[in-house]
Amino acid sequence: MTPPWYRLLPRAATLAMSAWLQLGLPANATAAPGQPPAAADPAAAGSMWDLSELYATPEAWSEALARAQAAATALASYKGTLGGSASAMFTALDGISAVRREWQRLDVYASLKADEDVRVASNQERRQQSQALGTLVAENISWVAPEIIALGADTVHRFLSENALLAQRFDFFLNDTLRGEPHTLGDQAENVMATAGTFLQQPGTVRALLANGELPMPTVTLSGGKKVRLDPPAYDKYRQAANRADRKLVFDAFWGAWSHYQGTLGGLLSAQVMGDSFTARARHFQNSLQAAQFGDNMPAAVYRTLVDETNAALPTLHRYLRLRQRLLGIHGPLRYYDNYPPIVALKPLPVFSVADSKRITLEALQPLGEDYLGLLRRGFAGRWMNVDPHPGKAQGAYMNGSAYDVHPYLLLNHNGDYQSLTTIAHEWGHAVHTLLSNSAQPFDKSGYSTFIAESASIGNEMLLNDYMVEHAGSNAEKLYYLGLGLDEIRGTFFRQVQFAEFELRIHEELEQGHALSGARMSAMYCSLLRKYYGEAEGVMKIDPEYCVEWSYVPHFYLDFYVYQYATSMAGAAYMTDAILKEGAPARDRFLAMLRAGSSEYPYELYKRAGIDMATPAPYRALIARMNRIMDQIEALQPPKPKT
Numbered sequence: 001m002t003p004p005w006y007r008l009l010p011r012a013a014t015l016a017m018s019a020w021l022q023l024g025l026p027a028n029a030t031a032a033p034g035q036p037p038a039a040a041d042p043a044a045a046g047s048m049w050d051l052s053e054l055y056a057t058p059e060a061w062s063e064a065l066a067r068a069q070a071a072a073t074a075l076a077s078y079k080g081t082l083g084g085s086a087s088a089m090f091t092a093l094d095g096i097s098a099v100r101r102e103w104q105r106l107d108v109y110a111s112l113k114a115d116e117d118v119r120v121a122s123n124q125e126r127r128q129q130s131q132a133l134g135t136l137v138a139e140n141i142s143w144v145a146p147e148i149i150a151l152g153a154d155t156v157h158r159f160l161s162e163n164a165l166l167a168q169r170f171d172f173f174l175n176d177t178l179r180g181e182p183h184t185l186g187d188q189a190e191n192v193m194a195t196a197g198t199f200l201q202q203p204g205t206v207r208a209l210l211a212n213g214e215l216p217m218p219t220v221t222l223s224g225g226k227k228v229r230l231d232p233p234a235y236d237k238y239r240q241a242a243n244r245a246d247r248k249l250v251f252d253a254f255w256g257a258w259s260h261y262q263g264t265l266g267g268l269l270s271a272q273v274m275g276d277s278f279t280a281r282a283r284h285f286q287n288s289l290q291a292a293q294f295g296d297n298m299p300a301a302v303y304r305t306l307v308d309e310t311n312a313a314l315p316t317l318h319r320y321l322r323l324r325q326r327l328l329g330i331h332g333p334l335r336y337y338d339n340y341p342p343i344v345a346l347k348p349l350p351v352f353s354v355a356d357s358k359r360i361t362l363e364a365l366q367p368l369g370e371d372y373l374g375l376l377r378r379g380f381a382g383r384w385m386n387v388d389p390h391p392g393k394a395q396g397a398y399m400n401g402s403a404y405d406v407h408p409y410l411l412l413n414h415n416g417d418y419q420s421l422t423t424i425a426h427e428w429g430h431a432v433h434t435l436l437s438n439s440a441q442p443f444d445k446s447g448y449s450t451f452i453a454e455s456a457s458i459g460n461e462m463l464l465n466d467y468m469v470e471h472a473g474s475n476a477e478k479l480y481y482l483g484l485g486l487d488e489i490r491g492t493f494f495r496q497v498q499f500a501e502f503e504l505r506i507h508e509e510l511e512q513g514h515a516l517s518g519a520r521m522s523a524m525y526c527s528l529l530r531k532y533y534g535e536a537e538g539v540m541k542i543d544p545e546y547c548v549e550w551s552y553v554p555h556f557y558l559d560f561y562v563y564q565y566a567t568s569m570a571g572a573a574y575m576t577d578a579i580l581k582e583g584a585p586a587r588d589r590f591l592a593m594l595r596a597g598s599s600e601y602p603y604e605l606y607k608r609a610g611i612d613m614a615t616p617a618p619y620r621a622l623i624a625r626m627n628r629i630m631d632q633i634e635a636l637q638p639p640k641p642k643t
């Protein structure tokens with residue numbers, strides 16, 4: 001579960017993970033260690049972020065860290081003071097808030113600096129120091145929730161009515177903490193849980209060590225004679241090969257390597273699931289899912305409706321797969337390795353510079369209105385981005401908006417393709433969301449849930465895709481963008497719901513007293529692939545060798561995280577439809593949702609914006625969008641009449 005104070009932790013980590021998922025890259029991927037750091041490239045200065053806005057020098061960071069460590073330790077002195085009076089409570093919470101605010105700023109600097117060059121040991125040590133500060137803060141405020149709960153709702157509500165400042169900044173936090181009463185333990189037990197948190201993260205950490213470094217990566221020779229070492233980025237690239245035999249070769253070699261570690265990886269994921277289950281039981285939840293959804297106060301019906309609607313929509317996925325089979329010219333059933341080449345190829349591929357990408361993003365997001373575009377222009381003009389790939393830099397893309405008093409920062413690896421353009425629209429969706437929330441909310445309510453965050457960024461991707469289709473220079477280009485829009489729905493919606501079903505099954509398996517193993521997980525994964533990809537319907541043949549894919553997904557170590565991508569995409573589809581149809585009123589509802597930060601629970605914020613995520617409507621809006629795109633493709637490229 002998410003203990004009430006956990007929402008006070010930096011949101012950087014979560015958003016970084018979201019970016020990884022968006023790009024389909026493994027988290028924590030790093031370059032080979034032991035190489036010298038690259039010399040700074042002066043030509044890259046214009047596209048390089050300026051971290052001196054956070055701290056002027058690394059020494060200034062170290063001095064601020066020492067001050068924050070002392071301040072964090074001193075937080076324990078507020079213990080026992082919350083019930084003194086409304087103003088005593090305000091003083092304590094305000095003191096905690098100030099430490100958190102500085103810590104988030106420290107953490108932003110440490111993690112961005114570490115990602116500039118993952119090979120520099122001093123940068124990695126700084127990140128560890130920042131994480132240690134996070135643990136220190138958590139330990140020194142672990143008494144807060146039990147103390148608030150012991151005061152009881154009557155006293156807390158009386159204090160809220162007596163002190164306007166307390167209410168303005170901490171009403172949500174206080175009420176949320178009271179809501180956690182049945183799941184909050186005594187003082188001593190909370191302290192133990194805070195310390196146990198470090199151990200409970202170990203399965204994910206060990207998995208990352210194995211997956212990103214120690215697991216031997218196979219080398220294959222592609223049909224053109226090129227030798228390729230299949231590390232995760234290379235797997236990502238070459239599974240898209242146009243040559244079917246190459247795709248099969250890449251799949252066979254890559255999953256062959258992973259299947260050697262099926263037992264170990266299964267053991268690690270079992271340990272993670274046991275940890276989730278332990279936390280859920282220790283905190284008096286019925287099961288892990290209920291515990292995971294508690295933090296966001298998400299009704300169980302959202303998860304159920306998502307899965308039911310997705311299962312009902314599988315014929316639409318099968319329509320997509322049959323279209324893919326036809327457009328790729330595949331005879332006989334599809335195989336799992338046929339999922340990744342773009343459904344529509346285009347030669348030569350369009351190239352987008354960073355300047356092009358900014359210009360196109362500004363044009364494509366016109367429907368979001370002048371307020372939104374003004375914030376985007378302001379961000380584009382600043383030195384907020386680390387854009388170009390360079391040796392040692394972290395892979396993937398993310399926005400880090402945790403430095404409330406500075407501005408969001410973005411890490412990208414722009415390589416000029418359409419995916420890079422899409423990533424700019426996506427990550428800047430997070431950045432503008434942060435600006436909107438920070439301008440409307442006090443620091444204490446400026447964070448936001450992934451449920452809301454990904455709608456803001458995926459909605460931008462949809463507007464961009466529609467814009468590219470509309471402004472395509474030829475039918476071939478139009479088909480290319482339609483195809484990419486379609487592939488994205490398979491990858492972000494259907495694939496994530498399939499992941500979510502798997503995650504639920506392994507947790508239920510353990511919670512019902514059954515043993516889990518790597519082999520058992522592969523068997524469960526196979527049966528889900530067969531259902532989703534329509535083996536019984538003759539759509540795709542699933543080869544069991546590829547069913548070890550679950551072992552590659554780092555998000556299963558994040559406790560029911562992935563389904564939020566699917567709900568967000570559905571929310572984005574519904575919202576985008578409404579904005580394009582209604583204009584200003586729908587846009588205002590959307591921006592109000594982004595400005596609301598964490599002043600309310602995400603399910604409620606969606607509802608205020610006109611979307612009930614527990615009903616079929618948003619999921620059906622997304623499926624309708626998918627069918628609409630397929631109608632357009634089929635109109636441009638109808639099947640050849642049988643001769």
Ligand SMILES: [Zn+2]
Binds near residue numbers: 453
């Ligand atoms: Zn994102």
